Amino acid sequence: MIDLQAQIWFGKTNCYTMSEHKNFPAQAFPVLGITMGDVNGIGPEIIIRVLEDSRLLKLFTPVIYGNHRIINRYRKIMGIEDFQMSPCKATSQALPRKINMVNCWEEDYEIKPGQSDPLAGKFAFMALEKAGQDLKEGHIQAVITGPINKSNMPADLFPFPGHTEYFAAFAGVAESLMLMLHEKVKIALATVHLPVEKVAGKLNRNLILARLTQLEKALLQDFGLTHPKIAVLGLNPHAGENGKLGTEEELVIGPAIRECRDKGKLVFGPFPADGFFASGQYAKFDAVLAMYHDQGLIPFKMLAGLEGVNYSAGLPFIRVSPDHGTAYDLAGKNEASGDSLRAAVFQALDLIKYRFPAKN
Numbered sequence: 001m002i003d004l005q006a007q008i009w010f011g012k013t014n015c016y017t018m019s020e021h022k023n024f025p026a027q028a029f030p031v032l033g034i035t036m037g038d039v040n041g042i043g044p045e046i047i048i049r050v051l052e053d054s055r056l057l058k059l060f061t062p063v064i065y066g067n068h069r070i071i072n073r074y075r076k077i078m079g080i081e082d083f084q085m086s087p088c089k090a091t092s093q094a095l096p097r098k099i100n101m102v103n104c105w106e107e108d109y110e111i112k113p114g115q116s117d118p119l120a121g122k123f124a125f126m127a128l129e130k131a132g133q134d135l136k137e138g139h140i141q142a143v144i145t146g147p148i149n150k151s152n153m154p155a156d157l158f159p160f161p162g163h164t165e166y167f168a169a170f171a172g173v174a175e176s177l178m179l180m181l182h183e184k185v186k187i188a189l190a191t192v193h194l195p196v197e198k199v200a201g202k203l204n205r206n207l208i209l210a211r212l213t214q215l216e217k218a219l220l221q222d223f224g225l226t227h228p229k230i231a232v233l234g235l236n237p238h239a240g241e242n243g244k245l246g247t248e249e250e251l252v253i254g255p256a257i258r259e260c261r262d263k264g265k266l267v268f269g270p271f272p273a274d275g276f277f278a279s280g281q282y283a284k285f286d287a288v289l290a291m292y293h294d295q296g297l298i299p300f301k302m303l304a305g306l307e308g309v310n311y312s313a314g315l316p317f318i319r320v321s322p323d324h325g326t327a328y329d330l331a332g333k334n335e336a337s338g339d340s341l342r343a344a345v346f347q348a349l350d351l352i353k354y355r356f357p358a359k360n
Contacts, residue, residue: 029061029096030141030352032345033134035127036066037146040112040120041326042336044074047146049338050345051099052083060349063091063100063140065127071101073111078334091139104130113332121152128163132170135317141356142318142348144341147326161193164312167319177214177313179287180296180323181347182304186287187296188215188313199292200235203248208232208256208289212267215287218313222354223286231276231285232257232269233295239272253291273299297323306339309347318351320344 037043048071051062064071068085075083085101086094094100104126109119124146131143145163160166168176179188190211191202212230219228232253233239236246243250253270260267271281273290277299282288290296300308301323308323322340330336 030349031061031063031091031094031139032348033063033065033091033131033140033143035131035143035145036064036070036124037127038116038120038124038149038152038326039066039070039109040115040117040331041147041149041328042331043146043326044070045078045331045334045336046322046338046341047071048075048078048080048083049336050342052080056345057097057099060345061094061096061098061100063088063094063102063134065102065104065131067103067105067109067123068101069108070111074332077113077332091134092137094139102130111332114328116149116152116328118152118154121149121158122154124148125154125158128158128166132167141352142320144344144348145319145321146341147322147324149326149328163319163321164192164310167312167315171315171317173314173316175210176315177211177218179215179218179311179313180300180304181309181311181320182300182307182343184303185282185300186219187300188218188287188289189293189296190289190291192293194292196292196294200246200248203235203252203291205252205256205259208253209259211289212256212260212265214314215289216265218311219286222311222313222351224354225286227266228286229266229284230268231271231282231288232267233273233276233288233290234270235291237272237274239270277303306337307343308340309344311347311351318348318355320348320351 034047047064071085084099086098088094088100088102091102105123134140135143150162164176164178177188178192179186188211190208191199194202215230216228219225234253235248238245240246240249249270257267257269273295276282310321310323312319322344324340327336
């Protein structure tokens with residue numbers, strides 16, 4: 001559920017609501033917003049690395065939310081001479097086939113690659129805020145968020161454990177679904193940014209049912225599947241082994257699965273997580289529901305490598321991101337891969353086609 005502090009803060013803003021959602025017409029030339037993330041992480045570098053490929057400008061119009069000075073400083077570090085940006089005071093004025101830059105702050109900032117800095121967190125929030133407003137007003141069709149450092153984000157403005165919860169609150173929905181995407185596998189999470197010791201207490205039949213409903217809807221609406229087949233993982237070792245190693249499978253997860261099956265949904269499990277992935281059983285399903293963060297993210301990242309994408313399903317707009325963090329150890333060294341961001345761009349374009357189909 002939305003944090004009380006978040007409700008109070010968003011209650012003071014002109015936040016997005018489902019009723020205000022604009023049903024964008026599909027466009028041959030969509031506009032994608034890209035937030036810079038933590039300016040001392042690898043966000044600026046991977047944006048440059050991906051967008052320097054001018055072929056992408058034939059597919060969409062990029063709008064970077066951040067500051068042009070930051071991009072230019074990393075461009076020099078990376079030894080890239082030609083990276084032209086078009087200043088854009090209002091996103092509605094974004095130029096097609098150009099890299100558009102929305103300066104979200106004017107303050108000159110000397111970058112500190114690899115270092116956590118509260119000011120960098122403030123800048124990351126300002127970029128998020130502006131991108132969210134442009135989503136609300138229909139100036140961009142999707143947002144791709146650069147990695148942030150949750151510990152340096154301004155606590156009074158960002159009382160959230162991550163982007164997933166932030167955009168759910170911004171959209172006015174109770175919770176969005178964290179869905180990890182790759183051509184090999186799709187993995188959703190029943191619980192997201194929650195300490196392991198609290199996972200069992202959070203799980204209940206209603207939560208599992210809600211997550212399965214969200215996941216099925218996303219597979220139908222955003223991926224064009226007609227009868228999605230979903231696997232559900234158990235919480236405990238060996239999926240509880242008939243109650244010997246835990247009772248959540250018998251008392252919570254199993255009943256939720258049976259209720260879905262009674263309604264004609266193709267939901268199966270609960271499966272022991274280790275054997276499910278080791279045997280390649282995941283390939284037989286359209287998506288997998290994991291019970292907690294690392295149960296889903298470890299196998300996902302092993303399978304997806306550097307090409308995984310994080311999708312916030314269940315929102316009235318499209319938000320995706322690379323599936324990695326700020327990578328301070330790589331920042332400023334011209335070593336960061338843009339593969340995950342590039343995958344996020346293509347995923348966003350595919351989602352736009354399904355979510356906003358062209359009208360005859």
